[in-house]
Amino acid sequence: MSVAHHLRAEKDPSYKERNVVSIIGDGSISAGMAYEALNNAGAIGAGAERLIVILNDNEMSIAPPVGAMSNYLTRLMSSRRFLTLRDLAGKLAKRLPSRIERTAKRAEEYARGMITGGTLFEEMGFYYVGPVDGHDMNQLVPILRNLRDAENNGPVLLHVITEKGRGYKPAENSGDKYHAVSKFDVETGKQKKGPSGPPSYTTVFARELLHRADQDDSVVSITAAMPSGTGLTEIAQKHPKRCFDVGIAEQHAVTFAAGLASEGMRPFCAIYSTFLQRAFDQVMHDVALQNLPVRFAVDRAGFVGADGATHAGSFDLNYLCCLPNMTVMAPADEVELLHMTATAWAHDSGPIAMRYPRGSGRGLALPDEGTALEIGKGRIIHDSDGEGVAILTLGPRLYEALEAAKTLTAQGIPVTVADARFAKPLDTDLVEKLAKQHRVFITIEEGAPGGFSSQVVQYLTSSTLLDRLAFRPMAFPDAWLDHNTPEAQYEEAALTAPHIVKTAQDALKVKAAQ
Template sequence: MDSSQDKNAPSPIPTLGRFPALDRVEYPADLRNLSVEQLKQVADELRAETVDAVSTTGGHLGASLGVVELTVALHAVFDTPDDKVIWDVGHQAYPHKILTGRRDRIRTLRQPGGLSGFTRRAESKYDPFGAAHSSTSISAGLGMAVAHHLRAEEDPSYRERNVIAVIGDGSISAGMAYEAMNNAAVAGPGAERLIVILNDNEMSIAPPVGAMSNYLSRLMSSRKFMGLRELAGKFVKKLPAPVERTARKADEYARGMITGGTLFEELGFYYVGPVDGHDLPQLVSILRNLRDTDNGPIMLHVITEKGHGYQPAEKAGDKYHAVAKFNVVTGEQKKGPAGPPSYTSVFSRELTRRAATDNKIAAITAAMPSGTGLDAFAKAYPDRFFDVGIAEQHAVTFAAGMATEGLRPFCAIYSTFLQRAYDQVMHDVVLQKLPVRFAIDRAGLVGADGATHAGSFDADFSHLRQFRVIL
């Protein structure tokens, strides 16, 4: 083997067909007696099975490929489904579904009567919380952890469970995630069993934006300190209780002096990381240590690559976030027959054209520049384009503020996500009669994404002239 080859790089995609290691895994319990080397083989075959399945159904491939090793490690270390694993959004849940008794149905993904493209409580006991919109996992996980603690206090035979919330660097930019973290520090002893895994792949649907992205990039320089803290943690566990408390306080001061502390620690989390999310042996070791501690809430910062292990995805600009059916060997996606111009393309062309003669036009989106067609506007008028990240509520009121000062803001958001900001639409725009134009993409009923992405309430707003709906 070439000594320069990354020792943590996945093996080449095995020959598609029968996977000897994965074939022995029907449920997560089957992983727990395997060696780390055997788990690595399962991970390689799981990645190949995911690629093959999505090539026939389409779906959110890149995020799933990025968490293959993490998925195997979580189910090998924790006692799921008693321990709860919550996947924020659910874009990355395909490997999880394969390992939790749904492999025989994985090629029904996003098909009528088939598996949901997201986590769904009615589908499996291994899906403790339904998802499809981002940034909900920490709130839900904290609620579960507190509930477990209260039940254990009432029933001594009830075992408190670990709750693991896996959230991406894009999703953690949303306000709801910080509301949950802020509350976790004062939510009581139940929060001790909460582990938040920050899956940092430097990308959501579009490249990340904002101060949080820059902050996470700076944290990635602390790998050396991670090793020191692992060593200190092992030493502290062997100390008598009074000395242990003193040592933990010393560790807090040391972290502050060496790294300046972290935002997560200021919010009451014990921060661990960053760690390589594709190094399966290290992940298993760290997760075992976190499973056996009661120092929560804990933030584990994991660095992954979207599309990891499948070359066409790694080379793609969006890391194969969402794909149609494709050729596994070449990665070429199968395009449907050409039809009339899409709503998105017409909107994009006309807004860009009109902005050439009206310098008061501004465009706002919430982490969806290409999906809403605003990427063309952004190239033509970068000073008047604003991607606020996954923050629909802020996007609406930000647009309202612009409108009060004479600008003509166009707020382009998918209908399903604009539903998260209806209070801002009604209170900050409609009641004040502000001329904000909402370009609502993917309005009404949708297809493979299912009920979570349907614009169920579009008709309720189409009669409001102040709303300036563009459907």
């Protein structure tokens, strides 16, 4: 945006360049793209003069920031003399003639370098200001005005220190719990929770992973700034030397896991589906191309309710299934997730991913440990004798399919319901059996068009099986869905039992008309 303003001003002398302000948190500035932007802005010169980056440093994102950048910011924050010297030198320089001002500025920079050793940001071409108290408006507002009005000679980084939850003690004391807030008591700060229910999918995965880590010292877990969100907190406490939080750096997390796998470790890379998208190139080149046994725990697959379109796990089936050597699983319930975690642990012949949703399981009794599944084999859950409808599901929509089967069976329509378990490799024997024995073939998945269903179609078109079928894929709509409850989102996506019933009925009518 800053470059665009500059280019427009060069073209039209009457156009007034404006300041562009970018605000970033101390957790996010460790991300690779932030470094790339700092490097670019500091190097391009013309076009970035009126760029002001405000670094909001509160030592907290969802979890406390980690890594060398976090430590570096902490050292800067503790360097109080630095700001005092800069203020004095800056005020002095503005009162001197231009020639002396330039000399004074060089002297100021030299003095700052002697005291602090310079800053990383200045080495990258930014003029560093700070740290300043972000809660002191008498200090902060004049600084912002000065930066706005100054004749800048390059990009500026303003380092602002704040406290997450400032002014509300419960939030100050528990920044992680107040990152996303449910209803709470204002006096005590206690958040109101719903009635206790089944454990979440994340908890079930973490339980089995901890069990494997206790038994196998080659198990290593990796997260990208989401230790609590991915369930790794307890594992980090019990096995701190084999649990790594790499910060908001998914690309590095994947390549780090690839390096571990190449040396005989069993890495589990636990990342939300929407965030793993950032690391697709690393999944492709550093893992799949080298056929390294990295285990991907793809959390928050499917709709995520109040987190909205930015966090919806809509595309992982598409971008994972297209990669050679990749195995992709999706559990229908928490017991299946337990088995798939065990399957991933035992799978040493290439990369493997399991995608599972946000929220609670179905309340099924869990075995003491998972049992490894046969790779690429699904299962028939409800069988029928007639040539009616075959429903092949991937993931938790299995139970909506079973509800739909009850309705259709009551109408005299034979229905077979199968759980694919694996999107890749596809259970071609199961697909062929369903296609040969039924007139209507429905696939159901919790992902964007072009994922699991395309694997089924790809196989069916290699034979004449598709010619005799009314094939109906059911997936997410080709649209961004707004924030809502997951139930409302699946209703909007037409992936509930009544929608499955209607799809089957309509397909049967078309088939009968033929």
